[in-house]
Amino acid sequence: MNGHVLSSCEAGILRLTLDDEDTRNSLSETMMAKLTAALKAGAQDACVRVIVIAAKGPAFSSGHNLKEITAHRGDADKGAAYFAALFQSCTELMLAVVQNPKPVIAEVAGLASAAGCQLVASCDLAIAAETARFCTPGVNIGLFCSTPMVPLSRNVAQKHAMEMLLTGDVFDAAEALRMGLVNRVVPASALSQTVTELATKIASKSMVTIRIGKQAFYRQRELPLEDAYAYTAQVMAENLLTRDAEEGISAFIGRRPPQWSDET
Structure with missing residues (x-):
């Protein structure tokens, strides 16, 4: 099944990297389960002081895996039970970020869409490359981004959140910074170094x-x-x-x- 999370830890910084370029790092069942487990393990590991969530490839995360969702429309209940369980798993993932005792930083180089944008908004801090893009495009396919709305509406002003949700438009990194969705925007070549420096500073605290x-x-x-x-x-x-x-x-x-x- 798709959904790999690479894990490495150095100097108290746990780096979790989404690695499923074939699905643009979609938050498939497997990806969410592995990322949630890794976050919970990091929370319990005394050697971990800060957690970074990054991604390989041109997309940070494309959001939920629509092929997995569509495959369950043939279920006897038309997918109702699966859909409910899917969004419960997504909620568990986001809470594993917010309720984690360790600070969690999103390192965003590419597109963060729908639940991928939700993940960025759920992190305590977010650093974006100039190449990063953000959107909540569910409205374009008849599925309002209601769960991404939760952290989004708690991070940016109401009218900015509503514009993202109602239009489904893609916003660049500079606009995300202006809205307050990310902390900093840096050249792509400096992204990992910037995140590491920030994580190291935080890791030096009690x-x-x-x-x-x-x-x-x-x-x-x-x-x-x-x-x-x-x-x-x-x-x-x-x-x-x-x-x-x-x-x-x-x-x-x-x-x-x-x-x-x-x-x-």
Whole structure:
């Protein structure tokens, strides 16, 4: 079955590379299962500090595998059960990114379409090459990109998200940067180096602090203002009790580099 994920880890940076150029790195059943498993394994591996999701070939990911979807229209229920399970698997994948205690960076060199764009939007950070393109074209084939809409609408302004969703148009990297879908746009030749430098900088921080902060970020933004402050105040008070907060403050006052324990 199609769907390969190459995995390598160096200096605390786990690089997961989508490798199925024949289907433009579609998020097939196999691809989603392997990527989800790799993300969950990275979450549990103490040697992993940052995760990068990249891709081989001209496409980051073309989204769901439409041939797999079409093959199940002949099922007794016309594919209803398969479709429900498919989108549940996709949800599990996206949550494996957002709920991962390690920061996840998308490295986008080519086209990120539909669920592929959803994956980029779900990552904590995204760096794009000038050659990258982004779209949610489901409307063009009678299938509104409803699940990609979830992270997209949480990353870009409402009218930008609606334009992408309603038109299905392809947006270049510069426009994606203007909309806030990606953090930076760099020449294709500098993409991997830029991502590695960013990942290395993040990997140098206290991992317990990063974990606390990432979890708090996604929880607080769904809360009303007063509740968000109450929640984050509690988080910061508890964060101050960790060994790394004590060490970090002591190192700052003493004007020396901190020595992280990565323990609570």
